[in-house]
Amino acid sequence: MSPAGGSSTRARLIAESMRLFGRQGYAGTTVSEIEAAAGLSGGSGSLYRHFPSKEALLSAGIREQITQGTELLNRIEAAGAAADAPLRASLTAIAVAGLRRLEQEQDFNRILVKDLSLFPELLDIARTEEIARIHAAIAGWLRAHAASGSESKDWAAIATVIIGSISHFWLLRDIFGTHPADVDEERYITALVDMVVAGLAGNEGETDVSPPEPEPNNIARTKE
C-alpha cells in the first residue's frame, strides 16, 4: 500500500514520534501511541516493519532533524555574512531569527533537553553538528561585524551568553506556556540587544577585563 496521503509511513512515524517524544518524553511515549498517531493500527507491531526498535526510531528522527538544521544554519550563515545593516538592527534580527528557529524545532529541542542524556551518541551528534556550529557562527559574526576599531574580546564567550540567554527565554516559555517573570519577547530582546551593543562598544576603562586566556583554541579545533 503506497498512496497514503502523500507521505510515506516511515516519514509519518518519524514525525509523529518526535512530536510525542517532545510532549511526553521518550519513556512516557509508547510504541502503540506512535503507531496510532501515524495512522497505523495501534498495538499491532507495524512500527517494526520500518524500524528495528523504539530507540532506532528516536535516532532516525534526531539525525534527520539535525541534517535539516544544518541546512538551515548554512543559509543563516550566508545571510548573516552578507548583512550590512547597523549593529543594533542586525543583532535584533539575529535574536528574533534564533527564537523563531527554536520554536520551529521545538520538538527536537525538547527531546534534547529531556531525554538525550540517556543516548550519548545522539548527544554527541547534536553537540558537534548543531550546537557547536551555531556558537561558532555567532562568534564569527561578532568578530567580523563588531570589532570596528575596538580591542579584541572573547567572542566565543559573548556568543555563548547571547545564545544561552535566547535559548533559555524560549525554554521557559515552552515549559510554562508564558514566561514566569512575565517579560514578553519584545522587552526581552530589547534588553539583551541593549546590553550586547553597550558591551561591544565598551571602551569603558572602569575595570579591566580579566584575561585568563585571551584567545582560546575553541574555534577551528581538530575534528576526528
Next chain:
Amino acid sequence: MSPAGGSSTRARLIAESMRLFGRQGYAGTTVSEIEAAAGLSGGSGSLYRHFPSKEALLSAGIREQITQGTELLNRIEAAGAAADAPLRASLTAIAVAGLRRLEQEQDFNRILVKDLSLFPELLDIARTEEIARIHAAIAGWLRAHAASGSESKDWAAIATVIIGSISHFWLLRDIFGTHPADVDEERYITALVDMVVAGLAGNEGETDVSPPEPEPNNIARTKE
C-alpha cells in the same frame, strides 16, 4: 523502627526519588528502583507505607525542595541588600552564587525541565514560589544598586536576561557534561558581567545608536 542510620525512610525515599527522577525522568524511574535506592526491598510495595502513589512522592519532593529553596533565597536577598561592593564585583558574586545554587539543586532543576510540564499544579508552585521570586529579587537589586544617576531601565527584562543566561549555561553543562562550546565558567561570567556593567553604565552605548537607525518594528518597551 525509627533510628535507622540517622535519616527516616520517608526522607530517604524523597531524596533518592528526586535523584532518580532527575537522572532518568519520572516515567523512566520505577517504584522498584526507588525502593531499592532507599534501602528497602525493591519490588515489595514498601514505598506505599509512606506515600499513596508515585505521583504523591514526586509532589512531596518538589514541595520540600521549594520550601528549602525559598529559605535560601531569603538569605541571598538579605546578603545582597547589605552588600556595598562595587558593581562589577557584586554582579560577579551574584552570578557565581546563582551557578552554585543551580548545581546544588540540580535534581530539582532537571525535574522541572524534564517532567514538570505533566504536573501543572507543581509547575505553578515552582513558578510563583521560586522562579518569579528570584526574578523579582534580581530586578530589585538592579534597581537599587545600578541606578546611580542614570535613567530608569527595564529592570525586569535585564534581570531575565541575566538569569536566563546563567541558567542556560548550567543547563548545557548539565546535559553535555561540559559546555558544548567549550567556554568555561570563568570566561562565561566575565563576558556576562562585562555586558551587564556596560549596559547599566550605558548613557552612551544606548543613546548614540538608537535615534537615526531604521530599526525594525519591535522597539517599544514598557517599564514597570
Next chain:
DNA sequence: ACTCCTTGCAAGTAACTACTTACTTGTAGC
C-alpha cells in the same frame, strides 16, 4: 502463472508496570 519483496494486521510473547493484600517483625507502654 510464478517468485520475490514489502507492508500491513491480529494475536501473541515474556517481562515489567504501579499498586494491593496478608502477614511478620521490632518497639513501646502498661
Next chain:
DNA sequence: GCTACAAGTAAGTAGTTACTTGCAAGGAGT
C-alpha cells in the same frame, strides 16, 4: 506477657510494555 501500632516483606493483582510471529494483500519483474 499482653496489647497496640508503625514499618517492613513476600507474593500477588490486573494491566501495560517493547517486541515477535503467522499470515494475507498487493505490486513488480520474469
